Amino acid sequence: xDRVTDTMRAADGTAGPSVDVxxxxxxxxxxxxxxxxxxxxxxxxxxVVLLAEGHLLVEDVPGTGKTTLAKxxxxxxxxxxxxxxxxxxLLPSDVTGVAIYDQETRAFEFRPGAVFANVVVADEINRxxxxxxxxxxxxxxxxxxxxDGVSYELxxxxxxxxxxxxxxxxxxxxxxxxQRDRFTARVSMGYPDREAEVAxxxxxxxxxxxxxxxxxxxxxxxxxxxxxxxxLHVSDAVRRYVVSLVEATRRSPDLRLGASPRxxxxxxxxxxxxxxxxxxxxxxPDDVQAMALPVLAHRLLPTADAAAARRTPEQVVxxxxxxxxxxxxx
Numbered sequence: 001x002d003r004v005t006d007t008m009r010a011a012d013g014t015a016g017p018s019v020d021v022x023x024x025x026x027x028x029x030x031x032x033x034x035x036x037x038x039x040x041x042x043x044x045x046x047x048v049v050l051l052a053e054g055h056l057l058v059e060d061v062p063g064t065g066k067t068t069l070a071k072x073x074x075x076x077x078x079x080x081x082x083x084x085x086x087x088x089x090l091l092p093s094d095v096t097g098v099a100i101y102d103q104e105t106r107a108f109e110f111r112p113g114a115v116f117a118n119v120v121v122a123d124e125i126n127r128x129x130x131x132x133x134x135x136x137x138x139x140x141x142x143x144x145x146x147x148d149g150v151s152y153e154l155x156x157x158x159x160x161x162x163x164x165x166x167x168x169x170x171x172x173x174x175x176x177x178x179q180r181d182r183f184t185a186r187v188s189m190g191y192p193d194r195e196a197e198v199a200x201x202x203x204x205x206x207x208x209x210x211x212x213x214x215x216x217x218x219x220x221x222x223x224x225x226x227x228x229x230x231x232l233h234v235s236d237a238v239r240r241y242v243v244s245l246v247e248a249t250r251r252s253p254d255l256r257l258g259a260s261p262r263x264x265x266x267x268x269x270x271x272x273x274x275x276x277x278x279x280x281x282x283x284x285p286d287d288v289q290a291m292a293l294p295v296l297a298h299r300l301l302p303t304a305d306a307a308a309a310r311r312t313p314e315q316v317v318x319x320x321x322x323x324x325x326x327x328x329x330x
Contacts, residue, residue, distance in 0.1 A: 019224045022279035024217060025051070028076050031216045035072040035209045036065055038196025045187050045294055046073050046161070048277065050222065051229045052269040054184025055140050055160040057125075057175075057298065064189040066163035070121040071210055073161070077222055078215035079118035080155065086128035092135035096145045097152075110147060115139050118155055118219055122162035126172040133179055136160065140182040157222045177257065177301070184266045185291070186298035225276075232272045233282040237327040241285055242268050244327070245292060248320045249300060254311055257301035267295045285326045293317050 025047055032043045046069060049056040058066040074081040084095060097113035114120065115136070125133065139145055143154045162183070164175070180186075192200065203209055242264050250258030271287040278287075293314060300313035 019221060019228060021051070021225050021228050021276040024221060024225055025277045027216045028073075031076040031213065032069070032072045035213060036069050037199055037203075038192040039065070039069075039189065042069065042187055042189060043073075044277065045185060048270050048273040048291070049184050050157065050159050051225055051273040051276065052184060052266070053157065053226055054266055054269065055162070055182060057180070057183040057186040058161060058163045058189065059166050059186055060189040062165055064191060066189055067121065067123055068210065069189065070119075070123075070161035070163065072213060074119040074121065075210060075213040076216055077119070077157075078218040079157070079222070080116075080219075081119045081121070082114040082117035083121040083123060084114045085123050086125050086132070088127060088129060090128045090132050092132050095132065095135040096139070097147055099148050099150075108148070110150070110152065112152070113145070115145060116152075116154060118157055118159065118222075120158075120160045122160055124164060125162040126164040126175060128173065130173050130176065133173065133175065137179065137182060155219070157219060157226060177299075181260055181262055181299050183298065184270060185294040187294055229269075229273045229276045232275055232280075234268065234272065235282070238271075238283050238285060238288065239268070241324075241327045242271075242288055244324050245288070245296070245320060248324050249296060249316070252316055252320065254302055254306040254316050255300050255313070256303045257299075259296050259299050263296055263299050267291055270295055289321055292321055 029040070029043050029047055032046070033040060036043055046056055050073065058069060060066055071081075071083075084090070093113065095113050095115050097111055097116065099108040099110050101107075102109045122136070139154060139158075140160055143156070143158050145152045145154065160183075164172075191197075246259045246261070246264040246267070249255055252258065267288060268283075270291040271283050274287045274291055275281075275283045296317050297313045300316065302311060302313060302316070306316070
């Protein structure tokens with residue numbers, strides 16, 4: 001099995017040591033799993049989104065470790081991290097920054113907001129007003145912030161990990177379709193299994209494991225991993241399979257809103273990252289199928305009849321994976 005590596009370049013242009021995506025990815029995942037116990041699939045998906053240069057929406061009931069996952073991933077890479085607690089009184093300028101007039105220089109000086117970091121933890125994102133939520137749209141898509149007509153580029157890597165509680169909806173503002181479409185994938189933490197919960201009671205009885213978590217990678221390594229993921233071979237058949245899945249959501253009688261072209265791009269990027277973490281230098285249809293549910297389901301809107309029949313977008317995607325033929329070829 002071919003392993004995916006990339007060569008990091010020094011400042012003088014000479015080749016540096018190569019980076020192995022599968023090995024480095026396993027180290028980061030193992031470090032995060034020291035805190036997020038019993039959830040290897042969730043940890044792996046978060047890592048996939050990071051290497052796909054995407055953003056992750058973590059949705060579940062309180063106390064399941066949504067914020068812990070975000071903080072653990074941020075602590076595992078030696079990069080800048082900012083946490084934003086979204087509240088009804090949060091302003092867009094608190095997120096993006098603001099230009100302040102300096103009396104001494106008689107000029108406006110830009111004060112960066114909390115979004116200027118490698119990893120941004122947007123806690124309880126649906127508690128802020130739609131106006132504040134929309135402050136993240138440009139950041140997530142174009143990786144820049146525009147204030148008073150001036151654009152400021154964000155650092156790479158740039159990852160927004162947002163959490164929201166789907167149960168307690170009083171005083172919240174549901175994310176609009178355009179905002180949900182900016183998130184590469186959505187994941188639900190779920191409750192830990194019995195053994196993991198027992199271990200959690202033991203580990204956290206005397207302290208917080210996050211406090212002792214040390215980085216196992218830095219921002220430069222993550223950028224090299226992202227570059228390596230982008231070199232993976234994707235056959236024409238796999239590309240056509242991605243498009244076929246996306247088109248099938250638009251034709252489904254159970255959906256009134258199918259997947260966007262952006263969804264197809266994100267599906268292919270995450271499939272690349274998943275293949276790289278598996279140690280392959282090419283993408284298989286299996287990689288696409290594995291990423292289809294977390295990447296597509298949160299973007300889809302069911303029809304009134306489907307909702308009345310309690311047919312969820314997840315069920316629709318699962319059915320489409322069984323009906324859309326897998327194309328063969330190189």
